[in-house]
Amino acid sequence: MxxxxxxxxxxxxxxxxxxxxHGYEIIAPLDQNGLLDPVEWRSRRNHCRVRRFWGSDVDRHGILVHRPGGxxxxxxxxxxxxxxxxxxxAGYRLSKHRFIPGEYVSIQDEDDKLHTFQVVTVQEVKLAGTAPGA
Structure with a gap:
């Protein structure tokens, strides 16, 4: 989901x-433990979007990808x-971190600077045209 x-x-x-x-809004599949789900990501990758907001900078929009290696x-x-x-x-060990409110994750920006972020909210996303639980 x-x-x-x-x-x-x-x-x-x-x-x-x-x-x-300063932060991110990420649409991603999570398993029942709050971990990123690479199996579900494969079937829903077109919906896995990211918005980076950084103070007065223009928002950046991208996609969440799962690459071999690392x-x-x-x-x-x-x-x-x-x-x-x-x-x-790059996310720092994102496959090991739980995305539940209060937890922390780290992302390395394009300048190779590592930033730590707190998970503030996690909400289910209902896609148009999908049945509940699909």
């Missing part, structure tokens, strides 16, 4: 209280432009 996950920047030196103005045999990435890889952002 797809979920809308909202992440806010966690406390860091630049934002000692964290920041709700820790555990695969890496979850955010791909903003399928024609180049220099703008991709």
């Amino acid at each position: 797809l979920h809308r996950i909202t992440l806010h920047l966690a406390r860091c030196s630049e934002y000692p209280e964290g920041s709700a103005r 820790s555990g045999g695969a890496t979850w990435m955010i791909d903003y432009d399928p024609n180049r890889s220099s703008d991709d952002e």
